[in-house]
Amino acid sequence: MRDLEKYRGIIPAFYACYEDDGSVSAERTQALTQHLIDKNVKGVYVCGSSGECIYQSKEERKLILENVMKIAKGKITVIAHVACNNTADSQELAAHAESLGVDAIASIPPIYFHLPDHAIAQYWNDISSAAPNTDFIIYNIPQLAGVALSIPLYKEMLKNPNVIGVKNSSMPVQDIQMFKDVKGDDSVVFNGPDEQFISGRLIGADGGIGGTYAVMPELFLAADEALKAGNIARAKEIQYKIDRIIYAMCSCHGNLYAVMKEILKMNGLNIGGVRKPLASIIPEDMPQIEKCREMISTAIAQL
Numbered sequence: 001m002r003d004l005e006k007y008r009g010i011i012p013a014f015y016a017c018y019e020d021d022g023s024v025s026a027e028r029t030q031a032l033t034q035h036l037i038d039k040n041v042k043g044v045y046v047c048g049s050s051g052e053c054i055y056q057s058k059e060e061r062k063l064i065l066e067n068v069m070k071i072a073k074g075k076i077t078v079i080a081h082v083a084c085n086n087t088a089d090s091q092e093l094a095a096h097a098e099s100l101g102v103d104a105i106a107s108i109p110p111i112y113f114h115l116p117d118h119a120i121a122q123y124w125n126d127i128s129s130a131a132p133n134t135d136f137i138i139y140n141i142p143q144l145a146g147v148a149l150s151i152p153l154y155k156e157m158l159k160n161p162n163v164i165g166v167k168n169s170s171m172p173v174q175d176i177q178m179f180k181d182v183k184g185d186d187s188v189v190f191n192g193p194d195e196q197f198i199s200g201r202l203i204g205a206d207g208g209i210g211g212t213y214a215v216m217p218e219l220f221l222a223a224d225e226a227l228k229a230g231n232i233a234r235a236k237e238i239q240y241k242i243d244r245i246i247y248a249m250c251s252c253h254g255n256l257y258a259v260m261k262e263i264l265k266m267n268g269l270n271i272g273g274v275r276k277p278l279a280s281i282i283p284e285d286m287p288q289i290e291k292c293r294e295m296i297s298t299a300i301a302q303l
Ligand SMILES: CC(=O)N[C@H](C=O)[C@@H](O)[C@H](O)[C@H](O)CO
Pocket: 049, 050, 141, 144, 168, 169, 191, 192, 193, 194, 195, 209, 210, 211, 212, 246
């Protein structure tokens, strides 16, 4: 069996770090990486949905990964999401990620056209073949991608020895068991939806990759610890607080990522705003954002 321990833990989805003019910031990317290392997370998931990859060029995505690796290499697990929706560009990013020494690459399926399983398998295997010495993680997020990872497709993909598992962001928690049942402990399944992190872990997720971890890593780390210690009541209590915070952050005019970046800024870490067409925060959001920031600091203080 492979040693997959480096994937079992709390892995924040990394946020896009921009300069004030909206260009990718090398310096701020490094600062966010260091910030997360200091919080004791297991790793980072770079250039995924939360990283706004869908709105970035290949060159920008390379620059981001290079700057994460400058700080993170050898210290924490780095998973690079490389999908670009066309095979050639994704392969270019996969080869680049391997050259930097990432632990794994990950990919959503091709979006917009709902392709059949055999075409999706070809796409993923082509990407994996461009990084032949790197673990490959399938990113299942049907509500956004438009296609879901089926068990037959997963089994087909497992014929590729680089495929180590699934980051599962579908909403039914039972999907995690379905994937876990295919290859057990010789695979990793990550919980996607942060709002059900504890439920996902209970039913078998090895760890979690999530979009809200980076703004409150302490809470996810503590919930995970409580679960490991068998303290379900405490794990549930922390999860409830996490969910209330997420609902509160989602109630602004500005996009969730814009809100979380503002909270980080208030706490002393400026990584810029979000890229259009994501909505930026507006002045009317500020009281609610301040409230969210307080909810987070109160919940951390109560740990
Ligand atoms: C749809 C989506 O982006 N899901 C993310 C990844 O699975 C989550 O981590 C969310 O960002 C999080 O659960 C907040 O809703």
